[in-house]
Amino acid sequence: MKVTVKYSAQARAATGLGSEEIELDEPITVHDLVIRLARQHGSAFRRLALDAGGCPHPSLLVAIGDDQVRPGDHRRLASGEVVTIIPPISGG
Amino acid sequence: MSPSSTKRLPNPRTRRPLTAEERAVYEWQLGVAGFGEEGQKALKSASVLISRVGGVGGAAATALAAAGIGRLVLAHHGNVRSSDLNRQTLMTADGVGKPRVESALRRLKELNPRVAIEIHNANVGEDNVDSLVAAADLVIDAAPLFRERFLLNRAAVEQGKPMVDSAMYELEAQLTTFLPGQGPCLTCLVPGDPPGWRRQFPVFGAVSTMIGSLAAMEAIKVLSGVGEPLVGRLLLADLRDMSFRTMRVQKDPNCLVCRDQS
Numbered sequence: 001m002k003v004t005v006k007y008s009a010q011a012r013a014a015t016g017l018g019s020e021e022i023e024l025d026e027p028i029t030v031h032d033l034v035i036r037l038a039r040q041h042g043s044a045f046r047r048l049a050l051d052a053g054g055c056p057h058p059s060l061l062v063a064i065g066d067d068q069v070r071p072g073d074h075r076r077l078a079s080g081e082v083v084t085i086i087p088p089i090s091g092g
Numbered sequence: 093m094s095p096s097s098t099k100r101l102p103n104p105r106t107r108r109p110l111t112a113e114e115r116a117v118y119e120w121q122l123g124v125a126g127f128g129e130e131g132q133k134a135l136k137s138a139s140v141l142i143s144r145v146g147g148v149g150g151a152a153a154t155a156l157a158a159a160g161i162g163r164l165v166l167a168h169h170g171n172v173r174s175s176d177l178n179r180q181t182l183m184t185a186d187g188v189g190k191p192r193v194e195s196a197l198r199r200l201k202e203l204n205p206r207v208a209i210e211i212h213n214a215n216v217g218e219d220n221v222d223s224l225v226a227a228a229d230l231v232i233d234a235a236p237l238f239r240e241r242f243l244l245n246r247a248a249v250e251q252g253k254p255m256v257d258s259a260m261y262e263l264e265a266q267l268t269t270f271l272p273g274q275g276p277c278l279t280c281l282v283p284g285d286p287p288g289w290r291r292q293f294p295v296f297g298a299v300s301t302m303i304g305s306l307a308a309m310e311a312i313k314v315l316s317g318v319g320e321p322l323v324g325r326l327l328l329a330d331l332r333d334m335s336f337r338t339m340r341v342q343k344d345p346n347c348l349v350c351r352d353q354s
Binding site for chain 2: 008009010012013018044047048051057058059060061063066067068084086087088089090091092
């Protein structure tokens with residue numbers, strides 16, 4: 001199965017990608033997907049995505065389709081779903 | 093939802109009437125369906141706190157002043173730097189080295205002398221956040237630092253004030269509106285300092301003026317009752333491909349700031 005991951009703001013800068021398709025052998029949770037992406041990409045993305053304990057950082061915004069889910073959510077992703085990774089940004 | 097009927101916003105019975113001159117100045121927007129003279133009176137009777145009048149907040153202040161907001165409260169510490177000028181459109185080259193809020197006051201008064209403007213050469217902090225939020229009917233958060241934003245959010249929730257929250261990065265921007273008791277607050281979405289956020293980040297002035305203007309539109313909507321604010325929705329704009337989408341965002345039942353708000 002495949003899911004599409006879109007990267008926003010600093011996540012886009014850290015991965016160098018606007019989006020990518022991820023091939024999965026079996027359905028995984030949002031929580032596990034974030035950890036997998038952190039392993040796959042470099043340290044800059046890992047710093048954005050994971051907390052000191054190696055779990056998805058609670059301040060990372062994640063959407064499945066157009067709905068926010070908690071980054072540590074244990075819902076399993078379905079084939080074809082689009083996950084957006086959105087590190088918080090500010091004004092200036 | 094009818095935000096204009098809540099205790100937060102100017103009571104329709106106490107809205108200030110328009111003068112003939114004001115009717116002439118605001119003629120183009122008085123014809124907007126669902127806004128009209130009552131909407132204009134609501135704006136005239138309302139006050140907005142803008143936390144920082146840089147790229148985003150300056151654009152929001154400009155749009156609100158042009159629209160005829162009654163009173164602006166502007167908080168921003170420090171002097172204009174040359175590196176502000178790519179996006180801070182209330183600042184001018186000859187103002188470098190002088191206080192930002194004074195430049196903002198001068199430019200906004202040139203645009204619309206009817207607007208009352210209160211300036212504070214200070215950023216939001218523990219010592220002033222409660223009084224700044226108390227001085228306005230609605231808050232626009234356009235600050236770069238999360239500690240300021242969290243303080244504003246807490247005070248806005250405690251005082252039952254709407255807060256429009258705007259952000260940007262490179263060619264992207266985000267916007268949402270928090271109405272206490274009607275959806276998430278900032279801390280529901282971002283419970284703590286996000287890792288890796290830096291005070292200075294890459295962005296174009298066209299992005300900041302765009303999202304600042306949209307923040308002003310949200311404020312106008314909440315204050316006048318026209319349209320449907322971004323409550324429970326986060327606008328994600330990417331100007332690389334001009335994509336605009338909204339994402340439904342959730343109240344966190346365990347939020348340390350708003351969980352006890354009805």
